[in-house]
Amino acid sequence: MERIDIGEISLEAHIAGRGPPLLFLHGLDYFAQHQPFLDRLAGQFRVIAPRHPGFGNTARPPWMRTVGDIAYLYLDLIDRLALDDVLLVGASFGGWVAMELAVRSGARLSGLVLVDTLGLKFGGRDDVEIADIYALPADEVVRRTFADPAKAPDYDAMGDAEVEEVARDREAAVLYGWRPFMHNPSLRHWLHRIKVPALVIWGERDRIVAPSYGAHLTQRLQNARFVPIANTGHYPQVEQPEAVAAAIEGFGQEITR
Amino acid sequence: MMHTWHFSEMAYHPAWAHLNESYRVIIPSRLYDPKIGADLYHRYLDEWALCDELGINIMTNEHHATATCADSVCTIPMAILARETKKVRLLALGMPIANRENPLRVAEEYSMLDVISRGRIEMGFVKGVPFEISPANSNPADLMERFWEAHDLILKAMTSHDGPFSWEGTHFQYRSVNIWPRPYQQPHPPVWMPVGSQGSAREAAARGITIGTLNTGWAATPGIFNAYRETAAQCGREMTPHHLAYMALIGVGRTREEGWRRADQILDYSRTSGVVSPQFANPPGYVPPAMAATAIKGATTARATRLQTRDGKPINPRTVGVEDAISAGLVFAGTPDDVWDQLKSFYDHVGGFGHLLMMGQGGHISHEDTVDNLTLFSKEVLPRLAELG
Numbered sequence: 001m002e003r004i005d006i007g008e009i010s011l012e013a014h015i016a017g018r019g020p021p022l023l024f025l026h027g028l029d030y031f032a033q034h035q036p037f038l039d040r041l042a043g044q045f046r047v048i049a050p051r052h053p054g055f056g057n058t059a060r061p062p063w064m065r066t067v068g069d070i071a072y073l074y075l076d077l078i079d080r081l082a083l084d085d086v087l088l089v090g091a092s093f094g095g096w097v098a099m100e101l102a103v104r105s106g107a108r109l110s111g112l113v114l115v116d117t118l119g120l121k122f123g124g125r126d127d128v129e130i131a132d133i134y135a136l137p138a139d140e141v142v143r144r145t146f147a148d149p150a151k152a153p154d155y156d157a158m159g160d161a162e163v164e165e166v167a168r169d170r171e172a173a174v175l176y177g178w179r180p181f182m183h184n185p186s187l188r189h190w191l192h193r194i195k196v197p198a199l200v201i202w203g204e205r206d207r208i209v210a211p212s213y214g215a216h217l218t219q220r221l222q223n224a225r226f227v228p229i230a231n232t233g234h235y236p237q238v239e240q241p242e243a244v245a246a247a248i249e250g251f252g253q254e255i256t257r
Numbered sequence: 258m259m260h261t262w263h264f265s266e267m268a269y270h271p272a273w274a275h276l277n278e279s280y281r282v283i284i285p286s287r288l289y290d291p292k293i294g295a296d297l298y299h300r301y302l303d304e305w306a307l308c309d310e311l312g313i314n315i316m317t318n319e320h321h322a323t324a325t326c327a328d329s330v331c332t333i334p335m336a337i338l339a340r341e342t343k344k345v346r347l348l349a350l351g352m353p354i355a356n357r358e359n360p361l362r363v364a365e366e367y368s369m370l371d372v373i374s375r376g377r378i379e380m381g382f383v384k385g386v387p388f389e390i391s392p393a394n395s396n397p398a399d400l401m402e403r404f405w406e407a408h409d410l411i412l413k414a415m416t417s418h419d420g421p422f423s424w425e426g427t428h429f430q431y432r433s434v435n436i437w438p439r440p441y442q443q444p445h446p447p448v449w450m451p452v453g454s455q456g457s458a459r460e461a462a463a464r465g466i467t468i469g470t471l472n473t474g475w476a477a478t479p480g481i482f483n484a485y486r487e488t489a490a491q492c493g494r495e496m497t498p499h500h501l502a503y504m505a506l507i508g509v510g511r512t513r514e515e516g517w518r519r520a521d522q523i524l525d526y527s528r529t530s531g532v533v534s535p536q537f538a539n540p541p542g543y544v545p546p547a548m549a550a551t552a553i554k555g556a557t558t559a560r561a562t563r564l565q566t567r568d569g570k571p572i573n574p575r576t577v578g579v580e581d582a583i584s585a586g587l588v589f590a591g592t593p594d595d596v597w598d599q600l601k602s603f604y605d606h607v608g609g610f611g612h613l614l615m616m617g618q619g620g621h622i623s624h625e626d627t628v629d630n631l632t633l634f635s636k637e638v639l640p641r642l643a644e645l646g
Contacts, residue, residue: 065399134391134536134540134541135282135283135391135536135537136536137534137535137536138535138536155553155554156554158554160547160550163550163553163554164546164547164549164550165546166550166553167541167546167547167549167550167553168546170541170542170549170553171398171541171542171546171549172398173541174396174397174398174540174541174542175396175398175399175542178394178396178397178398179394179396
């Protein structure tokens with residue numbers, strides 16, 4: 001992990017590989033399970049994967065409370081590293097951050113990849129579109145998150161420091177996403193500002209946020225394609241890192257051609 | 258001298274037989290029969306009203322979406338009792354101010370109660386147990402930050418008497434704060450908060466807030482009280498035993514057997530209170546990450562395991578019997594002499610305290626037994642409390 005200082009924030013970031021820049025924004029918890037996916041992407045991209053403020057070992061300044069704040073921070077990060085034609089990839093909670101970033105400015109982006117993203121509300125006030133993972137039993141959350149529950153992290157086998165990091169991740173996710181639950185009510189009204197090509201990847205068996213949500217999002221974007229990934233749940237990049245990375249690599253070649 | 262307060266959670270115990278894994282949060286209200294509920298409310302209110310004659314002060318609390326406590330608004334019984342009683346003091350312990358959207362409404366409720374009762378209100382501000390998070394949809398990650406901002410705003414609102422002031426806080430914003438009525442007691446009614454840890458005791462001590470330790474037991478309570486005393490001294494705050502309160506379940510009888518039977522029935526409070534699905538016991542951010550990590554690993558609650566008997570045997574509150582509960586300092590029970598001896602021994606062990614929060618009703622104990630329990634306590638134990646403090 002490296003450190004990048006932006007103003008008062010010292011971002012912890014995983015940086016690896018050579019090639020066009022790819023900024024990966026992670027989801028709700030347990031970053032380490034992304035390693036095979038990020039390793040594979042590093043074969044074709046310069047991968048930059050920061051930990052959001054409050055997550056991992058990136059401290060959160062007390063004033064930073066909204067996903068919009070994180071989006072501005074990563075716009076600063078792109079400036080700071082002087083990146084151009086960035087392929088922005090966001091998964092789950094990180095997809096929400098990615099959309100908030102892209103509606104603010106797409107000037108330095110080449111494309112947007114959203115993997116089982118949160119952040120939007122399409123239905124009515126009685127519709128539950130994002131499962132309330134804080135009200136479900138832990139084993140049910142695992143069954144809804146992973147097509148193959150054996151792929152879920154084994155917290156009992158982890159060391160204290162690692163589990164404590166998971167606890168910090170969960171606390172941070174809650175801080176940003178508790179209410180309204182994991183979405184920004186007005187974000188869907190700004191999706192037209194996303195003009196770069198987009199790829200919407202979805203685990204076919206995601207029961208945290210269903211594939212129909214992703215399909216709906218794809219229709220709302222100007223230039224987007226929907227790619228379901230078989231036998232995966234909410235984290236297809238964890239369950240099928242090769243398949244998801246291949247889809248992203250193909251998309252990367254498509255948009256730079 | 259030590260003050261005594263009678264506390265009941267106004268349980269809707271008829272539902273308990275139908276509940277298994279959780280007595281809280283997700284239980285359907287079809288299990289609540291409002292006709293039986295009305296009888297229970299009136300019964301519990303009668304028991305509190307009796308306290309005015311017995312010289313026992315009154316304590317209410319609140320919980321949400323649960324059959325263990327049907328008092329979902331702690332100021333509602335107080336509103337009734339503020340007029341129905343004339344002498345005793347009224348403690349609401351209390352208002353979950355980090356879960357209430359509007360702190361000014363809290364200030365107004367407490368001020369009205371204080372005026373109607375002619376200055377007999379004591380104001381509790383509570384963090385709330387973790388299972389209150391879901392019913393309130395309250396963000397657990399910044400709960401205490403919101404708690405203290407609400408606390409500061411409520412006290413400023415109650416003590417500002419020269420027209421509106423402006424509050425643009427992190428969590429609460431009002432451009433014109435100007436509450437009526439102002440409280441009867443000056444500058445404001447006494448402030449209480451329940452604490453379960455030494456850290457919270459220190460935070461309360463630094464502000465001169467009275468702490469109520471609720472069933473923290475023989476093992477944990479001395480450390481909590483000492484933390485309070487140390488911090489009060491460090492901050493140069495004068496403190497009296499009346500900054501410290503302890504809640505125990507109390508069963509008094511004419512015989513030891515009768516007192517124990519009553520205590521055993523009241524203990525159903527402890528046996529049911531913590532029965533909640535684990536995901537509601539550990540919302541992320543409610544406790545610091547190091548503590549939360551233990552819960553993630555076990556995926557079960559890590560709470561309440563610190564309870565133990567005097568010889569160090571761990572206590573499971575869901576199954577505990579009277580004998581172990583007495584040893585653990587959760588229960589004082591038996592004849593009036595037994596109760597006095599146990600109370601005195603606990604009092605000496607923790608270095609003294611000024612308020613006994615007496616759960617004189619809980620679980621399935623009947624109205625008649627509750628009345629006799631309170632009456633015996635008032636006649637046979639209460640006079641001896643003058644020896645304490």
